[in-house]
Amino acid sequence: MIQELRKRWNALQQALAREGGDAILITTNVNLFYVSGRIFSGAAYVRLEGDPLFFVRRPVGLKGGNVIYIRKPEEIAGHLQQRGIPMPAKLFLETDSISYNEYRRYEKIFDPRVVCNGTQLLRGVRSIKTIYEIGRIMRSGVLHARLYERIPSLYRPGMTDTELSIEIERESRRLGSLGIFRIFGQSMEIFMGSLLAGDNADAPSPYDFALGGAGLDASLPVGGNGTPLTDGTSVMVDMGGNFTGYMTDMTRVFSVGKLTDRAYRAHDTALEIQRRIEQTAAPGVPAADLYNLAVRIAADAGLSDYFMGHRQQAGFIGHGIGIEINEAPVLAPRSKEALVPGMVFALEPKFVIPSVGAVGIENSFLVTDNGVEKLTHCEEAIVPLQ
Amino acid sequence: MIQELRKRWNALQQALAREGGDAILITTNVNLFYVSGRIFSGAAYVRLEGDPLFFVRRPVGLKGGNVIYIRKPEEIAGHLQQRGIPMPAKLFLETDSISYNEYRRYEKIFDPRVVCNGTQLLRGVRSIKTIYEIGRIMRSGVLHARLYERIPSLYRPGMTDTELSIEIERESRRLGSLGIFRIFGQSMEIFMGSLLAGDNADAPSPYDFALGGAGLDASLPVGGNGTPLTDGTSVMVDMGGNFTGYMTDMTRVFSVGKLTDRAYRAHDTALEIQRRIEQTAAPGVPAADLYNLAVRIAADAGLSDYFMGHRQQAGFIGHGIGIEINEAPVLAPRSKEALVPGMVFALEPKFVIPSVGAVGIENSFLVTDNGVEKLTHCEEAIVPLQ
Structure with missing residues (x-):
């Protein structure tokens, strides 16, 4: 050491x-x-x-x-x-x-x-991680992905968002999660992460997370609010992965029954944004360019009104991760940072579709000498729960 | 409102x-x-x-x-x-x-x-709660006590401290816990609370909690560390109760098999301290007097070396609670505060007995017009797990 x-x-x-x-x-x-x-x-x-x-x-x-x-x-x-x-x-x-x-x-x-x-x-x-730190983050990513693979097996018909979240939290702890969620600045609070079902994904939040959710109490207005997981709703799971003192960030979407065509199209657009940014991101590339690329793809798909929220929209599509969940660089329009090998960031293009819920993707990436490498590997399509 | x-x-x-x-x-x-x-x-x-x-x-x-x-x-x-x-x-x-x-x-x-x-x-x-706030704290106390009643049913032989903690955390969330743990000041961090088994209770902590524990990782050195729950060890459960945006604080001790006579005697001394403070505490009584009373009773029992920790000892026996877990008043030797009706505080006389673990008690109390009223009712003897 x-x-x-x-x-x-x-x-x-x-x-x-x-x-x-x-x-x-x-x-x-x-x-x-x-x-x-x-x-x-x-x-x-x-x-x-x-x-x-x-x-x-x-x-x-x-x-x-x-x-x-x-x-x-x-x-x-x-x-x-x-x-x-x-x-x-x-x-x-x-x-x-x-x-x-x-x-x-x-x-x-x-x-x-x-x-x-x-x-x-x-x-x-x-913001520029050592090899040791990258190893800790990779390890967290492996366990994080293992947790997400188990989510379908934790679901029971008739559950609420909170009930499913509690089972995911427990499984996360059993896999070694330390539970706490370190956030830079004192204005953002959250428990282990968020699970957003249906229109609760559109509840505006006081916090600077990508999406909100009404939460269970006025003292912590973020995330699940007791929404029943009924037919036609999307279930977005964005649980923090703190297995090693270093955080990974990862989001996957599940469905109860079938979603609307627009929801699937928006999800595909999020995957397309991820693909294009994976191709573009490399040392020297300004973080702001990646943000602008994402916004353009969302606009070309006619989905600007739903991108990064609907009633309230977030002004970034990604953020550095490490000991805290919101490190440098920030992938935002006014970001002055460019990518450097050793940076690790989460990329989270998401859409909120009224009466369906949130769709999209989030993965953690390492900036390498000539591009980026994904650290959180798990099915990226919308997985039906049954 | x-x-x-x-x-x-x-x-x-x-x-x-x-x-x-x-x-x-x-x-x-x-x-x-x-x-x-x-x-x-x-x-x-x-x-x-x-x-x-x-x-x-x-x-x-x-x-x-x-x-x-x-x-x-x-x-x-x-x-x-x-x-x-x-x-x-x-x-x-x-x-x-x-x-x-x-x-x-x-x-x-x-x-x-x-x-x-x-x-x-x-x-x-x-520090002086309104009637509404007292109601929220009382409600949290009821749910907190309900959680603790269920702890014996969550235990399975062969568990580690972490495994039992995970089941208690889940049950807490199912009862409505919001999960987060608000602490005044930025230097103290903890997940949902701590479960200390055996000698891990004596691991000194960087934090200003009553007791420490090594924790699972250098990034969060507090609480359980994977200690197996074997015969002759005490299991101290001190999980936060945040069911309403207002915290209650409560500790109970369980045993695997039989503990040493000294451990039972120390536990009885903690109950005696609680009893004497319940008789003494009332509006106008200086918080420092309550601390001194506790220290004197521990000394009279010949247990000073184990009171509020052994390798590292905490300098208080209680603290105000509310939206945060560490509000005013503090029951400490240099405290300048006196009790006032409407104050709510946690009282936590505890001992760490080498090779056994932690024993003692913690309850939340409301200061009334002529004394104090306990808000967290649940068996106070050491409960054997089987």
């Missing part, structure tokens, strides 16, 4: 150097996991040169030459001084993630000349 | 008045849910007088005279001006929750003379 961590430290130090930074203080769980390989309560201090220092409050018992136990962050200054490490002039803090009051506390401790956005620095570094 | 919301607005306005504040801008999900009764993307603006204004980005279609659709928070200033509402001189922002960069954005929009800590203002107001 130490060699793996060194790669990440090097990537972060190179990013720091590019930005003229002296150090970054990392205090959020996701980024602590990235730079240390585990979650702890405390802070990681990464400088331009040398190994990071890990200032740990909890748990007791961590070993290692870089581990320094503290009771509060104010002690960090003394430890740096003891080691002859000068205070940083240009310090990166996770300014998109840490609270205002935390920020002020760290500012007082380090008193830097300038503070920069470490959240975005880390998002950039994390 | 509007009368219920008015009570909350009044309580918040009284708190604002006490602090000499002009307004509070609320943008986090939990507090938006509190002041509006639902989750939306946007902001609630509560002034000293008059109804709040709800600035909504998503979802589309919300109705009401106080609902104003915006694309970005910068538009709020213009809307206030249009309505002849002066800019606030003393503005509360959720400074313990919103990111530094969000803070700077709101500061620019409102340009107040002074900004105060709205997170703590809201935590104070939310």
Whole structure:
């Protein structure tokens, strides 16, 4: 693991150097996991040169030459001084993630000349996965696909969306899902994923997910809402796959009975969008171009009004994945990112067809040296439940 | 619902008045849910007088005279001006929750003379529940207890902690659990709760939960770790109960075979602590006194080394509950809070006995006018699994 961590430290130090930074203080769980390989309560201090220092409050018992136990962050200054490490002039803090009051506390401790956005620095570094990370994501993809293969066997006639979802959740946990769903930013919440049946797929959501759903309660208005799975409804399953600490994202559509012709045509259009993007996506290709390509194909099929939602439409067709479900790059019209080998993203062209429900596809892809490679393999046609 | 919301607005306005504040801008999900009764993307603006204004980005279609659709928070200033509402001189922002960069954005929009800590203002107001909220918590407690009654029927010999946990999670969802677990602060993460068997109960955790557990992966080091449920081990179930948007907290202990005498004695001591605190707790009683009482009873029983953990010990014995699992008050030695009618808290005296596991109890209590009332009723002895 130490060699793996060194790669990440090097990537972060190179990013720091590019930005003229002296150090970054990392205090959020996701980024602590990235730079240390585990979650702890405390802070990681990464400088331009040398190994990071890990200032740990909890748990007791961590070993290692870089581990320094503290009771509060104010002690960090003394430890740096003891080691002859000068205070940083240009310090990166996770300014998109840490609270205002935390920020002020760290500012007082380090008193830097300038503070920069470490959240975005880390998002950039994390967007290009190491081989080890790609392995973790691939493993999650294999288990995720295995889960989806079992979905038809979990269905019983007369079920509601919630009842089927509960059986899928259980099967996911039995296959090793850790259950939690890490999302960047604090405004998006969801349980293990969503299962959208019939017109509930068109219920607009407060969250920035591709599709909504009314949910079971005003405190969590997303996903299934107790809709009975009756004849002629589509059942879209978009359950997160967190089997390894790294997420994969994957959506498949099932049907109860037969859907309308328009629904099948929209599903085929989603598959066509996926095919065209698979052919086009490669290092150097702007993420925005992929979005525009998808929008054009949907328009050519006369389905613009249903693309990425109907009453409320999402403004993206894909997103980076990793420790969190919404990493860089974002496949959206104003995205400034281009694909780079080692990026991993989910592509999710979807349509919401009134009185039928949601159709479409989602898979996770790795950007390779000359194209993209799918990581989530499982039947892509609409599978009838019976 | 509007009368219920008015009570909350009044309580918040009284708190604002006490602090000499002009307004509070609320943008986090939990507090938006509190002041509006639902989750939306946007902001609630509560002034000293008059109804709040709800600035909504998503979802589309919300109705009401106080609902104003915006694309970005910068538009709020213009809307206030249009309505002849002066800019606030003393503005509360959720400074313990919103990111530094969000803070700077709101500061620019409102340009107040002074900004105060709205997170703590809201935590104070939310710590005293309305009758409606108490009803939601009571309902969650009933379903939570029903879940725990079913636990023995979910056990099969040869199971691991994870396997039993998965069956409890499923049963919880079937009873209506929403699944998610809202925690104040961003450093604590957990799936639906924890099930700790044997010595895994003593694995120290990075999180500030009462007990730890190694978990299944370094990315989520908490709770069950695949420990087989073998003869002589205790099985502590501490699953969150979020059935209504309001959480209850409840722990029960089960045994595989017979435990050691010390384990039973420690369990009885936990029940004794609960009994004594139930007799003592009442409006006006300092939360710190209840903590000290518990510590004294554990010491008198010669069990201090095992109280609230062994290798790593937690520094509290209870905590407020509500929309989040860790609200005010905290039952800890340095707590400055005293009980007030309408507060709801979880009391969790627990012991970790090496080579046996965790024993103890947790229930949720309402502070009434003259004492406390238990909300989570279910067998409290150690129940053998067979």
